Amino acid sequence: MPSLTHSKVPWTVTPPANDPLPAPPDCETAALLRxxxxxxxxxxxxxxxxxxxxxxxxxxxxxxxxxLVLLRLDTGAAVCTGQFLGVPLRSLSARLGRPCVKVHRGGRSGSLA
Incomplete structure (x- = not known):
């Protein structure tokens, strides 16, 4: 991950990913996660x-x-999507209301605000 300096303030640039969604887990892992x-x-x-x-x-x-992407808290690694588990963001939003999302730089990802 390249580190750039702008006005003496270091910041990190994350290269854009071709596919920001995690790859589906294998069958055994999928069954356990579900x-x-x-x-x-x-x-x-x-x-x-x-x-x-x-x-x-x-x-x-x-x-x-x-x-909606599930992450491991210890590593931050993406595990799977809610849709993969059978509970897509659309159904959660219909039941829980629209989430308040803080959008990350680049606009393709975010976290709960």
Whole structure:
């Protein structure tokens, strides 16, 4: 990751990814993730409730290219999308309301504000 300096303030540039969404996990991992995380996604009563429930299992959420993406909290690595788990952002938004998203530089990703 190249580091650039502008006006004596260091900042990091992340190269644009061709596909910001994670690759689907293998079948065994997918089955475990669905069993482990889908109930949290389906039972959450608010976006805060969802983030707390996922954090309790070591996961977080981000938004990329219009999709909800689950992340590992320890590494920040993208694991899968909500759609992959059968709970797409569209259905969560219909149930929990539209999330308040802080958009990251470049406009293709964001996080809950």
């Amino acid at each position: 069993a482990f995380l889908t109930p949290i996604l389906e039972r959450a009563s608010s976006w805060d409730d969802l983030t707390r429930g996922l954090a309790g299992k070591g996961y977080g959420i981000a938004f990329r290219a219009g999709h």
